[in-house]
Structures are given as structure tokens and as C-alpha cells.
Amino acid sequence: MTVVPRFEIAQRLAPPFVNNAFALDLVQGLIRKPKQISPKYFYDEAGSALFERITALKEYYPTRTEIGILEARADGIAACVPDGAVLVEFGSGSSTKVRLLLDRLPTLHAYVPVDISDEFLRSSAEALQADYPALRIAPVAADFTQPFTLPAAIAGRPLVGFFPGSTIGNFEPADAAVFLAHAGSILGPGASMIVGVDLVKDAAILNAAYDDGQGVTAAFNLNLLARANRELAADFELAAFAHKAFFNPEASRVEMHLASRRAQEVQVAGVRLRFGHDETIHTENSYKYTPDGFRALAAQAGWASRAVWTDAEQLFSVHMLTRG
Template sequence: MNMHVAVHARAHQLDPQTQIFAADVLDGLSQPQKSLSPKYFYDDAGSELFVEITKLPEYYPTRTELGILRDRAGEIAALIPPNAAIVEFGAGATTKIRILLAAHKVAAYVPVDISGDFITAQAEGLRRDFPDLAVYPVAADFTEPFELPGALRELPKVGFFPGSTLGNFEPQEAAHFLASARGILGQGAQLIIGVDLEKDERLLVPAYDDSAGVTAKFNLNVLERINRELGGDLEVPSFRHRAIYNRDQHRIEMHLVSLREQNVRILGEDIAFRAGETIHTENSYKYSLPRFRALAQESGWTLKRSWTDADGLFSVHALEAQE
């Protein structure tokens, strides 16, 4: 992180979490290719918008993964040890975890997400519906090391990372996350993970640029968040959502395009945009089964089982930590 940027953020007397957000924003927008981390999509408003996205007809990943989880729940549950704790990285709505909880009784569930208020509300609903389940929400950046609740120390641990979120990481970042998750979960841990597969871009692009414009609102909300939390003066209508498929990199890219030449101000810093200049906000990498298997192995995991839908759109994998 740029030291000048970090000091500048602290000078505005922001709380520590907002200081990190501010420093990342100012640093990202000062680069030749302006960028913002996709983890900042998920404030309360962004989390709610993403739930809407998952219900859209164009957005195949959620319904396809749900189909795999429902169809294979028994097989997946058979791999979970008795009296286990499930740790969900980047937990959002509880639809997917409920499938596993209904198929196999576990001792504890730990939803981990940067949006603390959202996961706390979701946790309350789980406690009502699964009264014997111990639920321990953890507000943390799941891409960095964090402490698990002490009550889980002696329990076997199973990570849960659905939703193809792994694709938001650069390949080296994906390897870092998988290795970090292995360290957090500990020896003998398992990881159940969803991974989106390579496919025709005629199906891919609409999933990230839907006709109702919900994904556009989701992308633009990060600008609204900068205005709300950092006192920015970005004119949101002066930016447009764009999704493209980068075939060479096997990824969908999301950008925010400046519709005109403009200058904005964030925490006293002036940032200039050219007409047509973009902020790169997200990548969504798509994997082949062999490429994902190699990534997992290089990151300290052994592939135990894989499941896909009949059309080969999406995959779910069960991994085991290497000794």
C-alpha cells in the first residue's frame, strides 16, 4: 500500500476498516489502469444487490450450483466428518449452506464476510431454523488470515466456498487464498468449493450484463459507497457499466467507463478521468477441470471428488488438505 495514501487516509480520522478502504481506493485510482477491488462491492447495499443478481435468468452460476448441491447433497455430506464445524468464506445469503446443513448435522457454522451486519442478520435466521447449531459470525476480510472462534479448536473443520468467488482472484491470488484457507482450517481439513467452467462467451457476457441492469447497479454501487463512506463527489450517472470476455485470459472483466472527461475529489485528493477511461472493478476467471485440479494441488490440497451439471457449466469440488 502506498505510504502517502495510507497516511492521507488516517489524517481524515476514519475508523481502521474505513482507513483500509480509503487507502485501497486512492491507491487503485492512482494507477495507470484505474482499479477497485471487488471485495468492496459487498457493503450492505451491494450484498442485497448481489442476492438480486443470483435470481436473474441470465445468471446461470447460482441456479446451476444449487442444482449440483441439491442433487449431490448426500454424496457431499458423506464426506463431512461427524461433529464438524463448517467455515464459509465470503458468506452471503444462506441458501446454499442450508442444503448442507439439512443433509448432514454439524456442530457449528462460521460465516465469514467483510459485511458484518449482513452476516449477523443471516446468522439469526439460521439459529431460528437450526436451534441445535452453534453459529459464530466472523466479520473479517476472508482473503487474509483471521482467527477462528476458540470454541472450534477441537472440532474437525470443513471450509465452504461456493459461488465461483475463486474466479474473482488473479491466478496467483487464488493460489494464495487456497493456501491461506488451508492454514486457517488446519491439519486434516476439507474444503468444498464452487468453480465456474469455461464456456461460450454468448452465455458468459449476459450473466454479467443482464437486461434488467441489476449487475450495472451492483457495479456502480461501489462509487456510491465511495461517496457515502469517503465523502467523494463522483457523479455516478457519469459512469457506465461494461462487461467483456477476455478470451486469452479466460476471464470476464467488469469495468466502469467514464462517459466524459471529469475530475473527482476523494478525501481531498483530485483524480482525473479521460472520456472513455475505465475503472477495472472485477475479473471472473473461468477454469477447465484440469487447470483447477492443478491449482488446488499446487496450493496444498488434494482433489477427492468433483461434480458438474449435465451441461458442464459449473463444478463443485471436495478437497482435502495435504499432509
Template sequence: MTINPRFEGASPIDDLPCDHGFLNDVWEGLSAKPKFLSAKYFYDAAGSELFEDITGLPEYYPTRAELRILDEHGAAIAAVLPAGSALVEFGAGSTVKVRRLLQHLTDLRAYVPVDVSGDFLRAQAEELRRDIPGLAVEPVVADFTHPFALPASIGDAPRAGFFPGSTIGNFQPDEAVRLLDIFGTILGEDARLIVGVDLVKDTDVLEAAYDDAAGVTAAFNLNLLARINRELAGSFEPDNFRHRAFFNAEASRIEMHLVSHRDQEIEVAGRRFGFAAGESIHTENSYKYSVESFRALAAKAGWTACDVWTDPEGLFSVHALTRSSSQTA
């Protein structure tokens, strides 16, 4: 077994200028059998840039397919939402997708983007205010996986939610049910929810989308190790790991892993972790659904299927769900 000595004698945890939540999650994941790391830590500045590059790759169909649905069916999707709604976007990043809906929502009471990245969120909100002067934009800095309060300024406007990008697929099915239930709690009775959902399809198409020929997704996955090195005094040598992505048909999910080339030992903030050759760190799941299986999952969280739109190739879907007062009681 090789030991990387680069951070021999690393600083004690209290001396590290790091997010201790991140550190604890990394320690927990690397101590587990099998090892894992949370996909939410992909998105530092470098990771976010790499993901934007991924969305433009020829193999990566989800963004392209969803934008086509929003372009071709935006008016019909917007028509599902009650007049004078407050539109809450969970995990709002770039406004590219929501703008497809906003052009059809001329009577919107307010747009409420929600994200943990406050600086980026506020910058996007200000840009949207400049571009659509009559739109009330009320950003909320919050973790959308937990309940949070909506701005008092939206008053008693009907609530609608927007959750594009197939992010729902990054949650295990029971976690996805819990998340949809949280959305229902936040939005309240008679709410509507628009959700992007990736569909099951040919395995070759799925695997290529997560293991592109240019190696951008591999760089995105490996960047997680570089982030640990930089922020948590880690001693990973990224060249000692390789990206692996495959479709687990039984679980109906793409899995991403980082596989150790050799026996080795690494250190993170003073704690050491051993790897055997061929041992992997499970870094992401991306669940794929049929229209029917996603509707069944949403029903477990108290949502009723209303409408669904797909692209012509059947690669992706956008669902409209409704939540009645009887379902929230």
C-alpha cells in the first residue's frame, strides 16, 4: 500500500478554515463500507463550471431535451398554473429554464428563486429584475431539502413550484418522496408543481451521457477529490483514481464512482483512510423513471398527476402535479 505524504502532520480540525459539515460528511463517507461521498459537494466554483460544460456536450441530452419541451410546450405548462401565482423555484441556479415559463406568465404575482448560494442567487435575481421590470423577484437563501418560510410579500397568492433539471433523480426514491412532501408543505393546499424527470432509455445512451468521450464528466467527478484536498487538507492524488459510470438496471439508476487504481492510503484533516485496488467511492446516483413510475412516486408524497410533456424522442419528461386540500390534511 502506498501512502501519500503530502499532508503528513496536517493541522488539527479546529485550525482548518473549512466547512465542518463538509468535513464530517467526508469522514463519514470514507469510513463507510462501501465508501461514498455526497453529490451536493460537486458544486464548488470549478465543479459548477464543469457542469455547465457538461450540459453542452453532444452526449448529454437532458438539458437539451428539457429546454425543447419548455420551448415547445411552455404556454401549455404555464396554463396549468393558477392566475396570479407566486412561482417558487427550488434549487434555482441559472434563469435559462424559468425564463421559458415567465414569458407565458404575464400575470405572475412573484417569482421566488430558492438556493443555498446567496451571492449567485441575488445576482441572478437582479439580472432578472432588469430584464423583466414588472416582475417581483423575491429570492430566498435556503436549503430546499428542509422546510423554509416563503416571503411575507407574496401574501395569499396561489403557490406553484418549479423543480427542473431532473434533480429529483439524484435522490433515492424514499428521499424523493420526502422531498416532494416537503415541497407540498411549503407550497400548501391546492398548489401546483412542475418537475423535470429523466426517463429510462437505451443503456448506451444513458451511460454515454455520464461518461462522455471528451472526459468532461470524468473531470467533474474527479474535481471532488481536488476540492477535498484544497478545503479539507486532503492528500488525494486524482491520477490514482478513475471515473466510472454505469446503469444499474435493477435499481433504475446511473451510478458514478471513483475507482482506486491501487492499494493506497490517503489523509483528510488528520484522519487516514485505506483503499484497496479496485475499491470505489460512490459519488452520485441519477434515477431514471417511466412516466408511470414517477407518477406513482409522486402519489406517495400526496401529489396527483395532472399533465406530462415529453420531447419527440421520449428522452425526458416535464410533469405537472397538483396537491388538493384533502391531500394536505
């Protein structure tokens, strides 16, 4: 696969978008064969709201199953968190799941939600602060896959990472190990990390979870193009693209794509791009692991497994990792 260098992409963009990371990444991804784009760009305000709707769908088992594990195992998880610790959530979204931990962590010093969607992050942090007035809440607007600085006020405190939702499955396995090492470098020696990991299971369950009957997941996927229209002066016709999602057993992942319904041209940030009939944009992977498989992956990144909790049906797992 040939990748056009970013400096060459920047030269093609209309002047207002030359330093726009979304424009650079999207155009670079759409020039590739096959076309692809990072799922991190799903989560503008509209995309974040659509994802919250997905989590409530009957077909989408991960959220309710992970919540069930956190509720059932909250005391055991809390026992692994030192007094006076700081909980750092990578990709916090609405911070719904973290409430299950905060209720069991009365000695927690602070909570640091980190999310790329600044407006959504601030509103979620304000709602959380209203419900936990005694807790220090220090939101950080950042791409959690890139280096960022933790608030100076938490220096010297034991740090515990929180990465729920099986977001780790959106990374290629090698990149997941890189991210876990990156999180370890931010949290530092002696840190712990709580990670939600989706498990390998029947393909029918997986396919339904990523292609619901109400079309909410399709709207979430298509919002990526709508966001490009809003932010990058793109002219995607949403009806000209179809949502496709399926489990790929050889790769142990669910794939999401946007398929062009016809041959067409689209402009993005001043760049004209061609799509063939049925050509797809690969928008997301969601890798599924066995408990042992994820423990081995975490070990590659310098984390040791302290505990793993699953539901009775073995649909989902929550791992407690520690760093030397």
C-alpha cells in the first residue's frame, strides 16, 4: 500500500485546511488503496451522541455486559486502587461507566477524564462534578493516543488508568501494544490500568451488534462523512454511501466500512477524490480477544496481569494490569 507523505497532502489542500489534522488524515486515507480513516474521527459532538445511543441498543451487548461486570466486581476492582490515587480515563466520553468505580472509591484524590471532543468532555465533566462535589475533576482535552500532559496538581499521586468499552479493540494488535506502552509512559512506574476487552464469540452476535436494526450504527458511521462536510467543505452525498459491518474470523475482528453505491467524485478540503462503484472506506476494526491472548498482548507493552473478570456468558472481560 502506497502512502502519500503528509507534506505532499498539505500542498494539495485549500489554504484554510493546510494545518488541519482531520483534513490531512482524511485526504491521506482516501488516496490510499484500499481507502481508510482512523475511527478517532467518529467522535465529534454528533458522533459522540450517536455512540451513546448505540450503547443503549438491545443488539449492542458490550456496554451493558461491561457495566454488569463493573457492578458485580466493583469491590474487587476498588481493592486494587490505592488510597489517594488519581483515576485517569482514556477516551472518557460521557463518563457513564466511571461512576460505578467512583461510588466505590471514597478516598480517590482526583479523576482526570481525557477525550478528543472538547465540548462533550466539558459538559460531561460538569455533570459529573455536580454529582461528586467533593472530588477533584480535571478534564484534559487531548487525543489520548498522542503524548499529553497530566495536570500538575496530581503530581506524586499513584495513578490508575481506565480504558473501558473495548476501545483497545479498535487498534491493530501491534498498535494496541504501542498504545498500552504509551499509556504506561504517561501513568509511570508502579501504575495500574483497568481495561475493558471484548471477547471472541459467535459471529451472529457480533454482526448484529455492529449493524443494528434501527440503523443507529449506520448513522454513526455515516456521520464521519457528515463531519467532513461540516468541517472540511466536503461535498459527500450521504445517501451515496452504505454502511457495511461484518465479523472477519481470520483476523478475529469486526470490520466497518462505508461503501460507495456508485462511481463518483467527491471534494474534501479542496482535493478531488474518486470512488469506484462498491469501493469502500475502511472506517473501523474491532478486534476480539481471548483472555490469555490479551494478557500476552499487555505483557508485550510492559504490563502484568493482576486480575481478569468476565460475565457468566463469557462475552466480555475487564482486566486489571500493573506496571513495574
